[in-house]
Amino acid sequence: MSGSGTPASGVITSSADRMVGMEHAEVRYFTSYDHHGIHEEMLKDDVRTRSYRDSIYQNRHIFKDKVVLDVGCGTGILSMFAARAGAKHVIGVDMSSIIEKAKEIVAVNGLSDKITLLQGKMEEVHLPFPKVDIIISEWMGYFLLYESMLDTVLYARDTYLSQGGLIFPDKATMYVAAIEDGEYKDDKIGFWDNVYGFDYSPMKDIALTEPLVDTVEMKALVTDPCPIITFDLNTVTAADLAFRVPYNLTAKRSDFIHALIAWFDIEFSACHKPIYFSTGPHAKYTHWKQTVFYLPDVLTIEENEGVSGWLENRPNDKNKRDLDINLTYKFEVDDPTRRVDGGNCSYRM
Numbered sequence: 001m002s003g004s005g006t007p008a009s010g011v012i013t014s015s016a017d018r019m020v021g022m023e024h025a026e027v028r029y030f031t032s033y034d035h036h037g038i039h040e041e042m043l044k045d046d047v048r049t050r051s052y053r054d055s056i057y058q059n060r061h062i063f064k065d066k067v068v069l070d071v072g073c074g075t076g077i078l079s080m081f082a083a084r085a086g087a088k089h090v091i092g093v094d095m096s097s098i099i100e101k102a103k104e105i106v107a108v109n110g111l112s113d114k115i116t117l118l119q120g121k122m123e124e125v126h127l128p129f130p131k132v133d134i135i136i137s138e139w140m141g142y143f144l145l146y147e148s149m150l151d152t153v154l155y156a157r158d159t160y161l162s163q164g165g166l167i168f169p170d171k172a173t174m175y176v177a178a179i180e181d182g183e184y185k186d187d188k189i190g191f192w193d194n195v196y197g198f199d200y201s202p203m204k205d206i207a208l209t210e211p212l213v214d215t216v217e218m219k220a221l222v223t224d225p226c227p228i229i230t231f232d233l234n235t236v237t238a239a240d241l242a243f244r245v246p247y248n249l250t251a252k253r254s255d256f257i258h259a260l261i262a263w264f265d266i267e268f269s270a271c272h273k274p275i276y277f278s279t280g281p282h283a284k285y286t287h288w289k290q291t292v293f294y295l296p297d298v299l300t301i302e303e304n305e306g307v308s309g310w311l312e313n314r315p316n317d318k319n320k321r322d323l324d325i326n327l328t329y330k331f332e333v334d335d336p337t338r339r340v341d342g343g344n345c346s347y348r349m
Contacts (some may be wrong), residue, residue, distance in 0.1 A: 005190045008022070017043050018037075018132075026031070034174070036274055037319060040289050041128045042074070042138070042149065042287060045286050047277050047283070047284050047285070047286045048138065048277070048286055048287070049077065051275055051276075051277045052077075052078055052081065052136070052168070053081050054139065054219075054275055055168055055169070055268040055271050056081040056082055056085045056136070056168070057081065057084070057085055058272070058273070058275075059085070059270075059271050059272055060085045060086050060272065061135070061272070062166065062270070062271075062272070063082055063085040063086055063087050063134065064085070064086040064087075064325050065086065065088045066088055066133035067087070067088055067089050067129050067131070067132045067133050067134075068082040068087045068089070068090045068091070068132060068133065068134045068135075068136060069090075069091050069093075069127070069132040069134070069135045069136070069156060069160055069161075070090060070091065070092040070093070070135075070136050070137065071092070071093060071122055071135060071136075071137035071139065071149075071152060071153050071156050072081065072093070072094055072122075072137055072138065072139060072149055072152065072153075073092030073093060073094045073099065073102060073117065074094055074096070074098060074099075074102065074138075075098060075101060075102050075105060075196040076092055076099075076102035076103075076105055076106050076117065078092075078136045078137075078138065079092040079102075079111075079115050079117070079136075080105075080106065080109060080111055080115070081135070082136060083114040083115055084111075087134075088113065089114060089115075089116065089128075089129070089262070090114060090115045090116070090139050091115075091116050091117075091118065091127050091128065091129065091132070092115060092116070092117045092118070092298055093117075093118045093119075093120065093122050093125055093127075093156075094117075094118075094119060095119065095120060095121055095179060096119075097119070099117050099118075099119045099222055100119075102117055102271045103117050113256050114195070116128055121152075122152045122155055122156055122170040123152070123155055125212075127160060129160075130160075131160055131161070131162040131165075132160050132162065132165065133156060133162055133164060133165050133166070134163060134166045134167070134168065135153065135156055135160070135161055135165070135166070135167045135168070135272045136167075136168045137149075137153045137156075137168075139142075139152070139153045140172065140264065140266065140288065141288075142213050142288060142291055142349070143174075143211065143262055143264075143291040143323065143325075143349060144172055144174055144272075145241055145313065145323060146265040146321075146322075146323055147321045148241070148315055148321045149322075150231075150233075150241060150318050151238050151241070153167075153233065154236065154237065154238055157233065157234075162173075162306075166270040167233045167234060167270065168231065168266060168268055168270060168271075169233070169249060169266045169268040169269075170233040170267070170268065170269055170270055171230065171231070171232055171233070171266070171267035171268075171269050172230065172231045172233075172264055172265070172266055172267075173227050173229070173231075173264060173265045173267075174227070174228050174229050174230075174262060174263070174264045175225045175226060175227050175261050175262065175263055175264065175265070175268075175280060175309040176225065176228055176247050176249070176261065176262050176311065177215060177221050177222075177223055177224065177225040177229065177249060177260070177261055177281075178221070178222050178223040178249050178251075178253045178257045178259070178260050178261075178299075179222060179257070179258065179259050179260075179261055179292075180220055180222050180257065180258060180294070181216075181220055181259050181294075182255050182256060182258055182298070185258045185259065185294055188207060188212070188294070189204055189207050189208060189294055192204045192207065196294045207292055207294075208296055208345070209345075209346060209347050209348055210347065210348065210349075211291050211292060211293050211325070211347050211349050212291070212294070213288075213289050213290070213291055213292070214289055214290065214292055215281075215285065215289045215290065216261050216281040216289075216290045216292065217281065218281045218282055220281070221281060222251055222252065222253065222255045222256075222301065222303065223249035223250055223251050223252060223257075223258055223307070223334050224249065224250055225280065226247045226248055227247050228245045228246075228247050228311055229243055233235075236252065240314065241311070241313075241315070242313065242314035243313055243314075244310055244311070244312040245310065245311055245312075246308065246309070246310055246311075247308065247309060248306060248307075248308045249306060249308070250304060250305070250306050251301045251302065251303055251304060251305050251306070251307075252303065253303050253345070254301065254302045254303050255301060256299065256300055257295070257298070257299040257301055258294060258295065258298055259292050259293055259294045259295055259314040260289070260292075260293045260295070260327060260329075261281070261290045261291060261292050262290065262291045262311075263278070263279045263280040263288070263290045263291070263294070264278075264279055264282070264288075264291070265277070265278040265279070266278075266279075272348070279284070279331070291349075293325070293327055293345065293347055295327075295329065295343065295345060296343060296345065297341055297343055299331050299341050301331065305331075306331075307329055307330070307331045307344070308329070308330055308331055309327060309328040309329040310327075310328045311325070311326070311327055312325065312327075313325050313326075316348065322348060322349060323348070323349040324347075324348060324349075325346070325347040325348075325349060326344065326345070326346050326347070327344070327345045327346075327347070328343070328344045328345075329341075329342060329343055329345075330342040
């Protein structure tokens with residue numbers, strides 16, 4: 001199979017050969033997954049790995065005798081789950097050189113006859129089956145869409161998934177909420193006002209335009225969360241991943257707002273009994289944490305008052321794996337002081 005790195009000529013191609021002609025950002029993305037550390041972090045994410053395991057093991061009747069495609073297979077854990085669940089055959093595809101270790105892992109677990117691992121881009125490899133019954137993939141990035149791996153899953157769906165085939169997981173919903181985070185904002189943003197006696201405020205613009213991926217405590221939430229968009233992997237298109245959606249947040253208490261945060265929930269609705277997990281501050285820790293967007297202003301809000309606006313997301317023109325995110329916010333109340341605040345913030349992730 002040409003996608004396995006052994007062309008008809010018999011000359012074995014290396015990872016470096018496969019990356020010839022790729023843009024620097026693409027090479028950086030794929031090689032970042034060469035290191036074992038990133039796979040250790042993902043495998044130790046119990047919420048992530050257990051949810052995938054349960055969605056597969058608890059639905060052996062769905063996987064039995066099926067051909068399964070694992071998009072971005074990494075070290076092969078999802079492929080092995082599927083094989084153990086009774087799949088007829090599993091094809092794992094990954095561009096990273098970690099797939100060489102995955103082959104060894106599959107072999108020492110006695111599953112080499114059930115799993116075929118191919119190194120290469122999903123769009124370029126040739127699968128040993130013309131169609132597959134199930135696609136499994138752990139494609140989610142920070143802010144759900146960072147790194148744009150979902151595009152690859154959609155290509156696999158449109159090219160290889162048989163009529164009536166299933167995708168695990170198949171639903172993703174994004175949420176936003178507002179938080180009080182004055183102490184950390186002062187440390188992160190206000191730091192630039194005085195650096196050893198010098199005014200470094202020009203650096204604040206850079207700091208404010210880069211979202212922070214961090215764990216937010218539940219007590220920091222000033223508002224209830226607001227769902228902003230749901231992606232159904234059975235029907236969503238690549239064009240849908242660039243979006244502009246409204247949000248409306250209502251304060252649970254009187255407080256200050258320093259930032260908006262975003263997270264996502266994942267659903268395996270194709271299961272006999274649907275399985276879910278959340279990456280929000282109310283849920284158990286995941287390596288995705290939450291994404292924090294600091295506002296240039298501090299909003300003073302009273303209980304039951306609201307903040308509304310729009311969130312716009314699109315892939316960056318120069319590097320499609322980066323995201324350009326724009327947030328507008330408007331806060332207006334009728335009271336004697338006529339507090340009115342609004343703004344427009346742009347971020348690069």
